[in-house]
Amino acid sequence: MAAATPAPFTSPLAEALAPALLERFGRYVRVGTQSDRDSETVPSSARQFDLARVLVDDLLALGLADARVDEQCYVYATLPATIDEADGPVPVIGLIAHMDTSPDAPGDGVEPIVHRAYDGGVIELPRGGTVLDPERMPDLAEHIGHDLVTSSGDTLLGADDKSGVAAILTAVAHLVAHPELPRPTLRLAFTPDEEIGRGAHHFDVEGFGALCAYTVDGSEVGELQDETFSAAGATVTIVGHDVHPGFATGKLVNAARLAAEVVAALPTELTPERTSEREGFIHVYDVQAKAARATIHAIIRDFDDELLAAHGDLLRRTVDEVVSREPRAHATVEIVPQYPNMRTFVDEFPEVTRAGELAIEAEGLVPLRTAIRGGTDGSQLSAMGLPTPNLFTGGHEFHSVREWASVQEMSAAAATVVRLAEVWTTPEFRGASR
Template sequence: MDNLVTRFLRYVTFDTQSNPANPLCPSSKGQFTFADQLKSELITLGLSDVSLDDNGYLMARLPSNVDYAVPAIGFIAHMDTAPDASGANVKPQLVENYQGGDIALGLGEQVLSPVQYPDLHQLHGHSIITTDGTTLLGADNKAGIAEIITAVATLIANPSIPHGDICIGFTPDEEIGRGANYFDVEKFGAKWAYTIDGGPVGELEYENFNATSADVIVHGVNVHPGTAKGKMVNSMNIAARFQAMMPADETPECTEGYQGFYHLKSAEMSVARSELGYIIRDFDREGLAERKAFMQTTVDALNAQLTQGSVELKMTDSYFNMKEMVEPYPHIIKLAQQAMIACDIEPMIKPIRGGTDGARLSFMGLPCPNIFTGGYNFHGIHEFITVEGMSQAVKVIVKLSEKTALEYR
């Protein structure tokens, strides 16, 4: 556990925030710097086929230690952190033996409160790693990286634990939807894999949203406000009308479980031109198609109302529900469930209200469910993770490697 925590605390000091405005891969230099450090660590551990390509994809393999054929399995995590909060100068703090109540974040006014985050009520006695209230933590997904490497180190240190080939992959730019863009499935070499990118202990996910991005672009006319009567068309007012036409109860803050949503995530506003950035999510492909049709119908309706100015809509599909690609291989899920149960963890099969590299990789021929890291509140300054949850993730990875080998004995 000490090695696990030491690794994680070291990893979060790397600023690996991805940059959606940069078309290069990786989209930030910090990701490559981090990948290069990880490469050295994997080589020092004695792994085989360690490679870091020009796009920042790091792969390695722990060779089988049994004398019979076992399908190679993989474990994957992403190196970048989300653009939603700063990932620079992360100052983690360790709160040991948490006994309840608010946790002060750093020296500021920010607190981690069980009133706002009731999960804390279930974590009394645990050691909790938080931020200082000025940045995200980076448990999403540096916890996954620390857990995978610690699990591999455990297998190396305990050769009596049987396992087949274990393939490791660390990817860039997952948080901006590009994590699988240049992933070489054939080179990776696994028959199936697991992303270690989930939340609380026990999460096991093989369903995710179907996802589309939608840009609503409003064209107006800018004229000096002193002489604007009858001439100016303020695109911001039209953009506000469009947002008001969207269903107020179908947003992330109003939905849960299998409910889809429309999410206004960004706005660039000026008199002459405004752009609203939405993401559209639904677990069912037909449901996603209906949501896309609603967006187009709403744009058409608003254009019909306008005597001046215009609205256009651009939509791009991002990823699809991995369920249809994973369900034909039920043993992948069964093995993960068995591994958790063997570690005294109750599996919690639930849908991912988001996406992972595994979603796209599943459609690229690598079925890839998602397993917990032990973290909470990803993408914000209230992100935290428990040491116990991380340790349990390591145990599951080790046990899953062992059970796969025993399954094919």
């Protein structure tokens, strides 16, 4: 296959930021930071402190003297404004990304590989038999000429969300190097445990002191997301009656079989693989089963709170119908709220999304206002009083060993953050208040 023509950058600024961004991204993804769903500690894995300390050192080196990591692994720092209060209010705007990576695929020993000017063909990674095939990955087919970054094939890459971390740090470094550029006060935060839904649980909103914020945790270039799923987690526990199988006739109540019947009885049309766009789902992601006791873990998602509740009721009814056939069995269903749809809270402060749109347009892109079939730290932070929509990063195929990122798009994300800082210094936004 003939070599592809290198894809252009979205702006000269994005092109200038690319080398430093790629260097930072390569360093950050090599630090293992997987969170742990089964842990009750904060953070859920001590390894997240490894990247937190790296980020604090990088921020201090840029001159952000208050950079620190707290005992719960939240990194905070401030980049002072270059505009003068004498000319009007100085907004405080937050920039947020998460440090942890998903526990859904191996995350230790990441070795990033840069594929320059992708030619549109199949990419065979050197480990794990992993193949990136554009016929099966439509997003990949749309990135001919881009410089792509992948893992070596046996781990995830970590673009979710180290591309966002690198974009923010790269933008901040540029702003520090160019004090002539107008900017508000920027408050930075890098959070642990976002991938397991706990990223905002110990976030110091009051101490952060921002008017609003942006997570940099999206995917497709140009995305500006102000709506997420509402989410709940479900745990089904089934208790059977275990006896020796040789003496089981009329006595054994097999919890493992009952758990299998529950999963099989859930509607197939209400699964992630059968739903799209604004349709919600029930996703069973883990089953631990023995004859005496079985546990089913699931997540429940929908954009509509009433439909979310209906999905939970359906799960309860399904469990009751299956388990009630065996009077000696017992089952409990625990459904716990995880995060709300951010839309209600963000809509109360429309300036936050409008500024995001203008920043994306200033980078020469068309804003893509999409709803996230998932959640971000911004879902919880918005409900906690900090309106926090989500910006793109240029990463793709998250949570898998096929994960990849475009250097051109990551650089566009960093450039958009620079543009965003300037937008918040314009007369339209300097006086915004909530």
